[in-house]
Amino acid sequence: MQICTKVPKYAKICCRNPVPxxxxxxxxxxxxxxxxxxxxxxxxxxxxxxxxxVEQVE
Known part of the structure; x- marks a missing residue:
């Protein structure tokens, strides 16, 4: 799973879930x-x- 958030005036920050x-x-x-x-x-x-x-991308 990847959790993404859009930051105004910047890019989209994404954080992969490293738990698995x-x-x-x-x-x-x-x-x-x-x-x-x-x-x-x-x-x-x-x-x-x-x-x-926050926008979740699976």
Whole structure:
């Protein structure tokens, strides 16, 4: 799944949901920690965006 949001005067920001690839992409606990932190930040930003501005692309 891909979550996209249109930003006025800029381009469209898209964020692929990396959760299904977690096991293959993240092999060390250290990387997993960074990955989770980054994912949380991204999700927080996406939640702060109004729902009507977010367009989901599957």
């Amino acid at each position: 690839n977690l096991r293959t992409d993240v092999k060390t606990p250290f990387l997993k920690k960074i990955f989770k932190k980054t994912l949380k930040k991204v999700l927080k930003k996406l939640k702060s965006i109004k729902e009507d501005e």
